Amino acid sequence: MSYRRTSRTQVSTRTQTSTLSSVSGTGIVTPTFNILPPVQYNRKDNNVPRLQPVGHHNHHSRSSWLAHDLHRSYHSTTQMIKNQAYRPLVKINPGLDLVLITGGASGLGYQMALLFHQKGFEVIVLDIHVPERHSRIPKVTYYQCDVSNIEEISAIAKTIRDTHGTVTVLVNNAGVMKGAKKTVDLGYTEMRTTLDINLLASFLTVRTFVPDMVSRHRGYVVTIGSVLGYVSPAKLSLYGASKAGLIALHESLTHELGPPNFPETGVRTLLVSPGQLKTSLFMDVRSPYVFIAPVLEPSRAARAVVEALEKGSRGELKLPLYVNGTTFLRTLPHQLATATRALTGIDSSI
DSSP: OEEEEEOHHHHHHOOOOEEEEEOTTTOOEEEEEOOOOOOOOOTTOSSOOEEEEESSOOTTHHHHHHHHHHHHHHHHHHHHHHHHTTSOOOOOOTTTOEEEEETTTSHHHHHHHHHHHHTTOEEEEEESSOOOGGGSOTTOEEEEOOTTOHHHHHHHHHHHHHHTOOOOEEEEOOOOOOOOSOGGGOOHHHHHHHHIIIIIHHHHHHHHHHHHHHHHTOEEEEEEOOGGGTSOOTTOHHHHHHHHHHHHHHHHHHHHTSOSSSOTTSEEEEEEEEOOBSSGGGTTOOOSOTTTSOOBOHHHHHHHHHHHHHTTOOEEEEESGGGGGHHHHTTSOHHHHHHHHHHHTGGGOO
8 A cells, every 4th residue: 555645735626537448358347547646745835745545544644644743843833933033032231120129138138139239230129127227238229118018019119110210120039937836836927927928928029010021021030939849848837838839929920921931021030949048047947968958158049040140041940959859859659758758857857
């Protein structure tokens, strides 16, 4: 059995003809056919020819159809990439971008504000506790604000637009760790405060500042998550749940802003998932194996974040190295995952 290539239009317009003739002297009637020539395939033609069977059943037909479907999908994807390739990467620029950092008065936020300032960016810090003048970074603007309060966020946003302009780099860094205890022992105030600051505040700032970025067709949303959003130890369910919520927020927001590789809105996103940081936030947390899971200096983490934005990076930044393996723990069977947690001492870190 053999195949010949025919296009869809040729299948409907070209017909196979036959005539009856009798063999002289025998009375036997035999059919004769006009065989059509094969159709030449042009790779640039979007109408991918189909293989039409001639004769009896051929067991290779399914693979032939699959090959042509894959071929067509490849060319359509390639064309889409070519059409989008003209869009430049969104890289931060001191002359174009205004940086806003929540929780930027101390810890990782302070180090990021310092580094942005040193690179020539205009930086605004929102924090519930504004440092004394002698402790502030020169030329960095500080506003006292409860970022979990929608009225305060809205008022500060108007002030920033009128005084500084459009925020194009939003770093959601504000966070607290309260209630390092068993879940059944958590108080309502501890739960509400942690979830409001660690999770709700990021929703409020995104809703407030991202529309301006979209209007300007330029922006970056940086979400400071945590390794505990992937693997939450015992007695840290509240903090772990808030950071897991940030991971979900980042993922949804990324795809709402357009295809991650070529965001049509011009706004990119980056999720930062650091391990334990050497800050007052984690003073009660003890790393069980310092060699495997070293405590991270805030200055090193800040440098990695700023460098990623300068490169136009997107997706997720995990540091240090061991954090990349924590997501694998969630894919393990329950018994193996439990044994791994016991071996690494995760649930005895508090």
